[in-house]
Amino acid sequence: STAIAAVGGRVLAQTYALAVTQPWFGAQNKDVTAPRWLGGGIPVGSLFLPNTRLFIIALTVFCILGLYFFLQRTRWGLRIRAVTQNRAMSACVGIPTQKVDALTFAIGSGLAGVAGVAVSLLGSVGPNTGQNYIVDTFMVVVVGGVGKLLGSIVAALGIGIANFVIGSGTLALIFPNVPILTDTLNFFATTSMAKVMVFALIVAFLQVRPRGLFPEKGRMVDA
Template identity: 75%
Template sequence: MFAGFLDALFNGISIGAVLLIAALGLAIVFGLMGVINMAHGELMMLGAYTTFVVQNFCKQLGGFWFEIYIFLALILAFFLTAIAGLILEKGVIRYLYGRPLETLLATWGVSLILQQFVRSVNWVIVIGIAIFCLLFFGGLRILKSRANISRVQNWIVAVLLVLSLGVAIATGNLLSQTYQLAVTQPWFGAQNLDVTAPTWLQDGLSLGSLQLPYARLFIIALTIVCVGGIYIFLQRSNWGLRIRAVTQNRSMSACLGIPTAKVDAITFALGSGLAGVAGCAISLLGSVGPNTGQNYIIDTFMVVVVGGVGNLLGTIVAALGIGTVNYLIGSGTLALLLTPIPPLVDFFNFFATTSMAKVMVFALIIAFLQWKPGGIFPQKGRTVDA
């Protein structure tokens, strides 16, 4: 029984480690910008799909490349999702600051778009998007350099938008008719896809009767590296200092010359990149699909709220606590430990499934927030007033 408890505890900590990586970015973004990003889970999904693509590419190369693909996937997932987050911040969120409800609805819409995108993406869509971006944003750059046409600028932008869309759609139709299924076949589809871990992550560490999978140990080590990296960045770098200053008092930071708009963009890109790293870690625990991010987004928000908005230590404690408690209840381990107390055994056996365990954890969090509304480590002083 004791060995089973240790095994469940280890699995719970590894799940909490994934939640922690995902919640780190969300905690920074939410704490600094007050933005409720419902597309955070889909950024995790993009990181997981990036891992799948890198795995397939390195598998064809074979040997050494397959053994190290997870490190390449981590780097690529971070930068790709950071760029996606930067585009999201500059294209959507920047125009909705101070309006949390609109931000929530907009990012929820973006999450639905990203889910459908990975289900349907093919060469036609990618080429069409590339042509549209080249024509529209290239035209905008040329337009901004012409100061003498400012009076009709809005009309020119509208015409440029229509022409860019028309050329992109026409090109897509031409490719579809010319090459038929060769360019219209979806890359991923709606089904879940499996990611194979490198050979050195497929075994486990034996400690007596306890088996610790290397993949979960790798996730825990990755979490420690991410937490350490974020701490050093926030405490030791110039941009970390600016981020902390804007978090505490945005108005005063702007008065002192800190570019708050650039800080927002960098912070959102950093949080999105961490979501991509979390998606890479998730791919080692299970299959990858369009709904992968939705399985973690609620838990991630709960971690941020319970830990205290924008508090790094609170996020760590909340992530490990929620992940561990969730697994102990859902796996039936807690019911097994309470065997001497039959009423409690029956009660926890009722919640001994993944979905019901989430319900119980959610109820416990509601009760906790009634006692401490600000979370484990609530904001104090100027941070609250700002």
């Protein structure tokens, strides 16, 4: 039966090309239509700020504040921080570590879903949409410090600004009288090459501070 299904699929693909098989088996990107109230934008001088991006910024701030309040002001947030710092001792004092794991996974999955909704407002989405953000995500976590919310915020802002400044060629305008430096910066003044330079700068930074901007402190770190 498996062989017959494979042969049948091959015949359909050869006979009808992609008209039959691609809607069912192909990776089709889908456009998400934003609500009407997210249309337009706000002009600020010579700039135009789209409402969709302003909404994403507001949504990000709301999620960060909510996560900070939950981790710092609630009992379960305290349990999550305790398990992160010392899992064995947390279990000894009666904290249900398995429930903490499940809750942490649920929060992370929920935030990933919110991020997916935000990304869908920027363009079409598909099965491979998240691949464009995986490397940047890991760099943000490593540079900011594992387990540090403030570190992730600072690292995300720093890496994003660095990508824009280098990729737009702004740095080359700062050093107009240094031909070698200007030519080098112009060479990296593209989106892809800017990521290469930022990655090299992050590698150099981690050689100096391998634990990131805000490393963990305590006895478990030194052990």
